[in-house]
Amino acid sequence: MTEMNERKPLLEVKNLKTYFHSNGNTVKAVDDVSFEVYQGETLGIVGESGCGKSITCMSLARLVETPPGKYEGGEILLEGEDMLKISDARMREIRGNKISYIFQEPMTSLNPVFRIGMQIEEVLMLHQGLSKEEAHARAIEALDMVRIPNPERIVNEYPFALSGGMRQRVMIAMALACSPKILVADEPTTALDVTIQAQVLDLMNDLKKKIDTSILFITHDLSVIAEMADRVMVMYAGKVVELADVETIFGNPLHPYTRGLISSRPDMSTSSTRLNVIPGNVPDLSDLPVGCAFQSRCGVVCDKCRQGTAELVEVEPGHFVRCFVTGGKKE
Amino acid sequence: MTTEDKNLIEVRHLKKYFPIKGGVFSRKIGDVKAVDDVSFNIRKGKVMGLVGESGCGKSTTGRTMLKLLDPTAGEMVYDGVDIYKLSNAELKKYRTKMQIVFQDPYSSLNPRLPVYDIIGEAMLEHKVVANREEMMNRVFELMDKCGLFPEQAGRYPHQFSGGQRQRICIARALAVNPEFVVCDEAVSALDVSIQSQIINLLKDLQEDMGLTYLFISHDLSVVKFISDDVGVMYLGEIVEIGSKEQIFTHFAHPYTEALLSAAPSFDPTKRNNANRIILQGDLPSPSNPPSGCRFHTRCPFATDKCSQEVPPNVEIESGHFVRCHYAMERAEKRTSKQ
Amino acid sequence: MTTLDRNEIIKQSAKKDSYWRGVWRRLKRNRLAIVSAIILIIIALACILVPMFSKYSVSATDVAAADSPPTAEHLLGTDNIGRDLLVRLFYGGRISLGVAISVTALECVIGIVLGAVSGFFGGIVDTIIMRISEVFMCFPFLMICITLQSIFGTSVKVLIFILSILSWPSIARIIRGQILSLREMDYMEACRALGISNFRQIFKHLFPNVLAYVIVYVTLSMASVILTETSLSFLGLGVSPPTPTWGNLIQAARNLLILKSKWWYWVPPGTMIFLSILCFNILGDGLRDAIDPKMQL
Numbered sequence: 001m002t003e004m005n006e007r008k009p010l011l012e013v014k015n016l017k018t019y020f021h022s023n024g025n026t027v028k029a030v031d032d033v034s035f036e037v038y039q040g041e042t043l044g045i046v047g048e049s050g051c052g053k054s055i056t057c058m059s060l061a062r063l064v065e066t067p068p069g070k071y072e073g074g075e076i077l078l079e080g081e082d083m084l085k086i087s088d089a090r091m092r093e094i095r096g097n098k099i100s101y102i103f104q105e106p107m108t109s110l111n112p113v114f115r116i117g118m119q120i121e122e123v124l125m126l127h128q129g130l131s132k133e134e135a136h137a138r139a140i141e142a143l144d145m146v147r148i149p150n151p152e153r154i155v156n157e158y159p160f161a162l163s164g165g166m167r168q169r170v171m172i173a174m175a176l177a178c179s180p181k182i183l184v185a186d187e188p189t190t191a192l193d194v195t196i197q198a199q200v201l202d203l204m205n206d207l208k209k210k211i212d213t214s215i216l217f218i219t220h221d222l223s224v225i226a227e228m229a230d231r232v233m234v235m236y237a238g239k240v241v242e243l244a245d246v247e248t249i250f251g252n253p254l255h256p257y258t259r260g261l262i263s264s265r266p267d268m269s270t271s272s273t274r275l276n277v278i279p280g281n282v283p284d285l286s287d288l289p290v291g292c293a294f295q296s297r298c299g300v301v302c303d304k305c306r307q308g309t310a311e312l313v314e315v316e317p318g319h320f321v322r323c324f325v326t327g328g329k330k331e
Numbered sequence: 332m333t334t335e336d337k338n339l340i341e342v343r344h345l346k347k348y349f350p351i352k353g354g355v356f357s358r359k360i361g362d363v364k365a366v367d368d369v370s371f372n373i374r375k376g377k378v379m380g381l382v383g384e385s386g387c388g389k390s391t392t393g394r395t396m397l398k399l400l401d402p403t404a405g406e407m408v409y410d411g412v413d414i415y416k417l418s419n420a421e422l423k424k425y426r427t428k429m430q431i432v433f434q435d436p437y438s439s440l441n442p443r444l445p446v447y448d449i450i451g452e453a454m455l456e457h458k459v460v461a462n463r464e465e466m467m468n469r470v471f472e473l474m475d476k477c478g479l480f481p482e483q484a485g486r487y488p489h490q491f492s493g494g495q496r497q498r499i500c501i502a503r504a505l506a507v508n509p510e511f512v513v514c515d516e517a518v519s520a521l522d523v524s525i526q527s528q529i530i531n532l533l534k535d536l537q538e539d540m541g542l543t544y545l546f547i548s549h550d551l552s553v554v555k556f557i558s559d560d561v562g563v564m565y566l567g568e569i570v571e572i573g574s575k576e577q578i579f580t581h582f583a584h585p586y587t588e589a590l591l592s593a594a595p596s597f598d599p600t601k602r603n604n605a606n607r608i609i610l611q612g613d614l615p616s617p618s619n620p621p622s623g624c625r626f627h628t629r630c631p632f633a634t635d636k637c638s639q640e641v642p643p644n645v646e647i648e649s650g651h652f653v654r655c656h657y658a659m660e661r662a663e664k665r666t667s668k669q
Numbered sequence: 670m671t672t673l674d675r676n677e678i679i680k681q682s683a684k685k686d687s688y689w690r691g692v693w694r695r696l697k698r699n700r701l702a703i704v705s706a707i708i709l710i711i712i713a714l715a716c717i718l719v720p721m722f723s724k725y726s727v728s729a730t731d732v733a734a735a736d737s738p739p740t741a742e743h744l745l746g747t748d749n750i751g752r753d754l755l756v757r758l759f760y761g762g763r764i765s766l767g768v769a770i771s772v773t774a775l776e777c778v779i780g781i782v783l784g785a786v787s788g789f790f791g792g793i794v795d796t797i798i799m800r801i802s803e804v805f806m807c808f809p810f811l812m813i814c815i816t817l818q819s820i821f822g823t824s825v826k827v828l829i830f831i832l833s834i835l836s837w838p839s840i841a842r843i844i845r846g847q848i849l850s851l852r853e854m855d856y857m858e859a860c861r862a863l864g865i866s867n868f869r870q871i872f873k874h875l876f877p878n879v880l881a882y883v884i885v886y887v888t889l890s891m892a893s894v895i896l897t898e899t900s901l902s903f904l905g906l907g908v909s910p911p912t913p914t915w916g917n918l919i920q921a922a923r924n925l926l927i928l929k930s931k932w933w934y935w936v937p938p939g940t941m942i943f944l945s946i947l948c949f950n951i952l953g954d955g956l957r958d959a960i961d962p963k964m965q966l
Contacts, residue, residue, distance in 0.1 A: 048522040048523060048524060048525075049493075049522055163613040163614075165613055166613065193384035193385055193549065193614070194384065194549060194551070194590060194593045194594055195384060195589060195590065195593045195609075195610045195629075196384075196613070197593070197595075198592075198593035198595075198607070198609050198610070199609055199610070199611075201595070202609050220522065220523055221523075221595075222523065222597065223552075223594070223595040223596065223597050224595050226595060226596060226597055226598060226599040226602065227595040227596065227599075227602050229599075246599040247599055247600065250597070250598065250599050260524060261523055261524060262597075264523065264524055264526075264527035265523065265527070265552065265597060266527075266530070266552045266553055266555065266556035266557075273534075274531055274534070275527040275530055275531050275556065276527065277524075277527050277528050277531055278524040278527070278528075279528070281492045281494055281495065281525070282492060282493075282494075282522050282524070282525065297524075394858075397862055399858055399861055399862055422864075423864045426862065426863060426864030427864065429862075430862060430863070431858075431859065431862045433855040433858070433859065434855075435855055438854045438855045438856065439854075439855035439856050439858075439859055440856055441854075441856045441874050441878070442688065442878075443688050443874075443877040443878060444873075444874075445683035445686075445687070447679065447683070452863070452865065452869070452873070453863035453864070453865060456863070456864060456865055456866065456869070457864065464676070467676045467679075482675075482679070484679045484683075485678075485679035485680060485681070485682035485683035485686070486682065486683070486686060487683075487686055487687070487688065490686065500859075503859065503863070504859075506863075507863060507864075
């Protein structure tokens with residue numbers, strides 16, 4: 001971890017704020033989020049629906065629709081370039097080239113009326129200026145790389161001919177075609193079956209080693225995080241509540257929400273009769289209380305939590321927690 | 332499975348085929364064998380878990396058991412009565428005994444009805460209560476039991492969160508005092524922190540009211556938590572069935588082994604497990620299942636025999652059945668290893 | 670608080686939050702739709718009241734005052750045989766709107782019944798009804814009009830019959846499609862699992878969900894029927910004179926001289942047609958947005 005901190009981060013997000021305005025309501029979907037991604041690491045972002053994890057990642061390449069969305073502040077520095085300041089033309093150059101995305105739904109992410117090969121070739125021709133023939137050859141290579149059998153045949157197929165797992169591989173091939181610096185994977189295996197998920201995760205880990213891309217891995221599934229991430233960022237109601245490397249998050253979680261999430265999962269290895277529970281409901285972002293957003297569900301809530309929001313404090317090197325009660329500095 | 336418990340439900344050779352129609356006159360050109368000769372028992376007051384990947388037929392099994400889908404063949408014996416042989420009027424009486432909770436809490440509630448109507452409707456239909464007054468009281472009682480505020484009975488589904496909606500669905504299912512509830516991926520669509528709440532609720536209700544569940548899920552850890560017995564389905568067949576301990580620790584079918592090892596571990600130190608089996612390929616189409624053993628196309632241990640001969644259903648321990656040619660050998664190998 | 674009070678409070682809150690209240694709230698926010706609705710009400714009232722209280726009757730001629738432009742006596746002037754055009758305009762409105770309402774009502778009754786039966790029962794019933802609806806949709810509209818009218822004559826009743834018999838398939842198909850997709854919802858499956866009777870399934874669960882579509886369809890259909898009726902009357906295929914309708918009032922202006930020099934013949938009915946169709950369309954759009962902006966109608 002310390003060794004990583006000395007290196008210059010590839011991506012730096014500072015105080016990012018992405019808000020949504022509609023009908024006079026302001027929804028702070030991403031509220032003052034800061035993090036770094038280093039070369040070759042996998043940062044897992046975990047949280048429940050509406051916690052802002054997807055919006056954070058869509059903001060990186062300005063994919064949030066504006067309006068209703070609005071980037072209210074902050075910086076997104078990718079190799080020193082601020083994604084929020086560059087022109088639309090420059091942004092299009094970066095998308096797919098430096099930052100690539102894989103989304104949850106492999107069914108809707110591919111255009112059904114074009115051949116698989118064409119969709120990959122298009123990206124290559126656009127960003128790398130390859131000729132049609134070169135791009136075709138590279139597309140086959142890319143499909144081969146994601147372990148699609150008979151890439152020469154699949155390249156001429158239409159998306160409907162492929163299964164969900166195969167489509168997600170095609171998406172990965174497409175995302176990696178231009179060797180991006182950062183691959184953003186937004187719940188890439190949530191729609192897949194367990195055995196297919198295992199295939200895809202295995203493939204992603206292999207590819208990461210091969211091409212040294214950094215991965216931002218978004219999921220609600222803690223076990224997938226345990227499998228994939230080097231560092232983990234836990235989000236709740238638009239804010240980062242805990243950030244640490246994966247062993248610390250699972251071994252010594254400090255934020256009550258992280259603790260609740262980890263202990264509420266039925267564990268395959270132990271057998272208890274009741275699950276631990278985080279009471280209450282996932283908060284409504286347009287109607288958050290004053291103070292900590294987690295206060296109504298928290299077991300260790302105190303008066304301070306109802307008055308103000310805690311800062312994200314580094315309690316030990318590389319371990320950040322946002323909590324008045326458990327996030328005190330360690331002696 | 333011990334024999335002293337009474338079986339509430341016995342499913343015998345259940346088949347559900349969906350015709351594939353094609354051609355100019357939409358003639359039947361084949362079948363999707365969604366459920367193909369499935370048999371199992373559910374003991375009274377116990378939870379039977381059914382796991383498998385999407386398209387393996389686990390949901391179809393649940394729905395066909397309740398005759399929400401018409402069975403192609405087989406029997407569903409409930410407390411000694413084959414409900415498939417009943418007339419519509421007789422079946423209606425049995426409807427109160429068997430209920431279902433669906434996966435999607437959004438599409439399973441009628442958006443136009445207030446909660447008291449959603450929960451109470453069936454009570455009036457089946458004369459569980461005498462009048463609307465009594466119905467309301469019973470609705471309040473159920474809402475309270477399911478962790479909802481009775482004061483909110485006049486609200487509409489869109490005013491509730493996903494977890495609360497699932498509680499409403501559970502209350503609706505319990506409205507007619509059922510003995511048996513099919514939970515069809517009942518927690519899969521919920522947020523992680525809400526899942527555990529609903530699982531606890533289902534478990535509490537089961538213990539308090541002595542309910543019997545068929546718990547259908549693709550999530551092994553949830554099934555392991557809540558079930559007493561577990562069946563593993565693959566391409567319309569049950570490939571392995573037994574008690575929870577038998578399935579999770581003495582498993583003998585290669586598919587069960589693969590499923591268990593494919594589930595990501597919760598412990599980051601256990602990653603890169605060298606013993607992990609990663610299955611190759613996709614689920615074959617249930618309209619044209621592979622010959623012999625249906626799993627042989629993806630099985631890492633498959634031999635020639637597997638592609639030619641349909642494996643028998645072997646009972647390797649009391650109540651532990653495995654549909655594999657090498658079930659006995661695999662089980663022995665493991666015991667010798669341990 | 671006794672249980673009775675509590676039940677009452679809960680029922681009140683159910684009413685307050687009900688779906689239709691929400692639709693009404695959203696509709697109220699749409700100024701244009703509300704203005705349109707008010708204009709339509711005024712037009713309708715005028716059509717009922719003006720001919721009732723006017724001192725002129727529809728067919729009374731006053732040759733002395735023939736062809737007069739608007740005066741204090743005849744607010745909208747008179748036609749070539751001295752009939753008061755104001756009375757004729759609103760009497761014509763009665764016929765035009767009456768035709769629109771009857772046609773819409775009739776096509777909805779036929780369409781909803783056939784569409785619902787088709788969607789709910791499916792199978793061979795569905796196939797037969799849908800094939801019949803296709804046949805009806807294939808009829809060349811004008812040809813059928815001319816043929817039927819040459820057989821039955823050109824009366825209002827015949828026009829209503831022709832228009833509704835030719836237009837029911839579209840609403841039938843909408844209803845069928847809706848019911849087919851609603852049937853797949855889990856809550857309908859829950860109904861079956863709970864043993865809820867078919868009657869309650871249809872009237873308590875399916876019908877309220879389909880009603881929104883019917884309402885929007887009705888407003889949009891009113892506009893299109895008015896347009897069709899006026900075009901037919903203009904071509905001489907609709908209601909035949911002397912009965913006035915907005916269409917055949919305009920038809921009187923079908924020569925260049927009148928068009929150029931006698932604006933009071935055709936401007937008022939033209940305005941009425943334009944206004945009513947515009948208002949029905951805006952109201953229909955407003956209702957659709959208030960009910961479900963994603964509705965495809």
